[in-house]
Amino acid sequence: MTPVQGFIGIIVTEYVVNADAKMMEINRSRNRALVSFIVLPMLFLTVALLGGLRVSAESYAFIFIPPPLVTLVLAVLLSLLFVRGHLIELPRWVASTNAPLTNFSHIWMLFTLFFASAQAFNSVLPERGLLHWLFSFFFLWTLWNNLFSWFDASRLVRSLAVLFGTAFVLKHLLLAGLYGQERGWLQRVAGALLQGVSLGTLDTPVFAPASGYISFFTLALFVAGLLLIPFAQQREAVDLAHPVIVENHLKLPPSDRVIQ
Amino acid sequence: MRQRSIQAAGILLTFSYAAFIIWIYATEPRTFKEVATSAEIAAGTYQIDQEKFNSALALFRREQFRAARDEWLRADPAQGDARTQFYVSYAFYREGWGRVYYDQDLIKQGLEAVNRAIGLTANGSFTVDDPNLQMHTAAELKAELEQATERSWSDVNPFKVMRTRK
Numbered sequence: 001m002t003p004v005q006g007f008i009g010i011i012v013t014e015y016v017v018n019a020d021a022k023m024m025e026i027n028r029s030r031n032r033a034l035v036s037f038i039v040l041p042m043l044f045l046t047v048a049l050l051g052g053l054r055v056s057a058e059s060y061a062f063i064f065i066p067p068p069l070v071t072l073v074l075a076v077l078l079s080l081l082f083v084r085g086h087l088i089e090l091p092r093w094v095a096s097t098n099a100p101l102t103n104f105s106h107i108w109m110l111f112t113l114f115f116a117s118a119q120a121f122n123s124v125l126p127e128r129g130l131l132h133w134l135f136s137f138f139f140l141w142t143l144w145n146n147l148f149s150w151f152d153a154s155r156l157v158r159s160l161a162v163l164f165g166t167a168f169v170l171k172h173l174l175l176a177g178l179y180g181q182e183r184g185w186l187q188r189v190a191g192a193l194l195q196g197v198s199l200g201t202l203d204t205p206v207f208a209p210a211s212g213y214i215s216f217f218t219l220a221l222f223v224a225g226l227l228l229i230p231f232a233q234q235r236e237a238v239d240l241a242h243p244v245i246v247e248n249h250l251k252l253p254p255s256d257r258v259i260q
Numbered sequence: 261m262r263q264r265s266i267q268a269a270g271i272l273l274t275f276s277y278a279a280f281i282i283w284i285y286a287t288e289p290r291t292f293k294e295v296a297t298s299a300e301i302a303a304g305t306y307q308i309d310q311e312k313f314n315s316a317l318a319l320f321r322r323e324q325f326r327a328a329r330d331e332w333l334r335a336d337p338a339q340g341d342a343r344t345q346f347y348v349s350y351a352f353y354r355e356g357w358g359r360v361y362y363d364q365d366l367i368k369q370g371l372e373a374v375n376r377a378i379g380l381t382a383n384g385s386f387t388v389d390d391p392n393l394q395m396h397t398a399a400e401l402k403a404e405l406e407q408a409t410e411r412s413w414s415d416v417n418p419f420k421v422m423r424t425r426k
Contacts, residue, residue: 029263030262030263030266033262033263033266033267034266037266037267037269037270037271038266038269038270038273038274041270041274042273042274042277045274045277045278045281048281049281049284052285059290061290061291062288062289062290062291063288063290064284064285064288066285099264101264101267101268101271102267104271105267105270105271108271108274108275112274112278
């Protein structure tokens with residue numbers, strides 16, 4: 001091989017590598033746009049749809065329960081937690097330097113996230129009685145405490161998965177077992193004792209087992225959506241850098257940033 | 261440019277989906293079949309089961325009002341057809357009518373049905389050309405049903421037993 005051939009070979013290789021890198025960058029950008037503007041809102045809207053859906057134990061008919069007021073309060077607290085835990089970088093999502101359509105899409109996504117949060121709570125809260133207020137109180141207490149704790153995005157999602165998982169087990173396994181239609185004598189006795197002790201305030205409506213499956217699917221979708229948010233926010237590149245550099249970099253307007 | 265088209269498509273798609281969810285929660289369908297029926301009504305393609313309607317009409321003419329209503333319910337499960345609701349209301353009226361007194365429960369249900377029928381028409385009035393009926397408009401039927409719910413001194417008039425059912 002002559003030196004000229006070697007030189008041409010190097011140039012061609014560099015050109016191919018650059019073209020590959022550019023193509024990868026374009027694909028990454030498209031995938032992020034797809035996740036951010038289509039997949040995530042659709043996912044959160046599905047959670048909003050299924051969160052209030054129950055199936056009647058008698059007729060197997062659909063029952064749609066709109067989110068109670070307390071779930072909206074809980075969703076507000078959770079939204080604050082998302083911002084505080086840096087799961088949502090609000091100043092980057094909605095900025096005067098962004099294109100209007102981008103800002104609009106991000107605000108719309110935040111709306112869907114808010115209603116998905118409210119419906120995720122609706123899905124695991126008992127529908128009425130003392131237990132509804134007990135569950136609401138524990139959710140409020142936990143979220144209020146979390147607001148003053150140190151969180152990063154991944155830790156926050158893990159904590160929320162555990163919180164919703166616990167509520168799911170309590171409502172759809174424990175309570176459904178105590179008050180369900182197909183229960184043994186021991187469960188009947190335990191249910192009657194609980195009713196007696198609480199003067200009937202623990203009364204909770206009975207739904208078909210399908211309601212539990214729907215709730216499980218809803219919560220799984222919600223947590224999956226939360227896990228996808230950092231991907232949509234292009235965080236993986238900046239996570240590798242030093243936190244101080246990242247913080248200073250994030251303070252720059254989007255047009256001045258090296259990593260968009 | 262590609263990103264902007266993804267954004268626009270996303271907004272369009274998710275807004276339609278959100279509208280669907282609001283509609284589902286507003287109409288509260290109980291089964292997948294009801295979801296389909298409600299969608300047909302919203303799209304303006306809803307049609308009643310004509311065969312069941314005719315068999316209900318035959319029962320109505322034989323004065324089997326309860327059976328007729330059941331059949332009409334099956335013909336128009338979404339209660340979205342004004343004509344069927346008019347006949348349902350008429351069946352309630354005829355069954356609730358009494359020479360001495362009206363069955364208020366049935367009359368009340370008849371009023372609900374006729375109000376539904378009026379609500380389903382664009383201008384709130386329509387005519388049914390059936391020679392077997394004495395009232396042909398929803399307004400006439402509604403007035404008769406409302407009169408049946410009212411109490412007055414004329415109720416104690418002994419000549420009231422001479423009145424006829426329409």
